[in-house]
Amino acid sequence: MKKALLFLNGEPPKCLPNFTEYNFITCTDGAFLYLKERNFPVKKLDFISGDFDKRNKEEEHFSELIAYEHLNFIHTPDQNKTDFEKNLEILIQKKITDVDIYGGSGKEMDHFLGNLSVALKFKDQIKITFFDEFSSYFFAEKQTVLEDVKDKMISLYPFPSVENITTKGLNWELENATLNQLDKISTRNFAKENLVEVTFEEGNLLIFVDVN
Known part of the structure; x- marks a missing residue:
């Protein structure tokens, strides 16, 4: 079993899991900022994926990202897929069998429902477990x-x-x-x-x- 930890840009987790349980740790570009704000050891990130959109309020966030030149950025510009979906595709290519998701719920509820739909699409390719303040699902x-x-x-x-x-x-x-x-x-x-x-x-x- 190869296991990954993935942070999405939903409600930031109040508690973080034990990093030693994972073969890969990754996040979407939208989740990077809240990880940094919570003093997450960003050097532990194996990669950051996303479209790195610079539009409007994201411009400052994008500047924060590119300042970390030592990190592994994977640009995934396909607008027909969500960042979550594109990150799962990368993990599957890396032979990951299990992934724990933090930040999959909260904030905009359309994102939450969209994340569930993506999880349904991929459920036969990779075992996906979401975690939030209240439950795992x-x-x-x-x-x-x-x-x-x-x-x-x-x-x-x-x-x-x-x-x-x-x-x-x-x-x-x-x-x-x-x-x-x-x-x-x-x-x-x-x-x-x-x-x-x-x-x-x-x-x-x-x-x-x-x-x-």
Whole structure:
């Protein structure tokens, strides 16, 4: 397993993970400024990717970036893809199998929804887990096991639907249920066991796990 840490330009994380767990550490150009402001050791960044847009309010930010000549910048100017999508493509080329995402939510909600759509597109090529102040979340495999989760809040969110979902270890269990954004979802549940199992047959399922 080769694992990467990726910072996006959403809500800056209040706590940073253990850097030694990762083979690669990277960020989009929009996330670089908040990392610098939080005294992140920028020399640990393996690369920074993005379109490095100089327009309007980004001009000062761009100047901050180019001042760090020792850093590895990968210019990705394709405006038909998001910076998140282009960064994932680079990580896949580098044979990364797992990536933890910080800054994927918060700020503009269209970015958050866009990030989820990108994660859905790439879920079969690389394992993507988002982290924010409240939870970790990811697109589940059809057989998913959650460990060390007793008493944590668990939300199961169809994207947009899931067929024949069954759970084991939750306070309110599901058995061969159908979840749909317009009909029935399963949020704000919690784990009554340390091990929670989730299985389903068809569809796409987001699982949110409380980090507190």
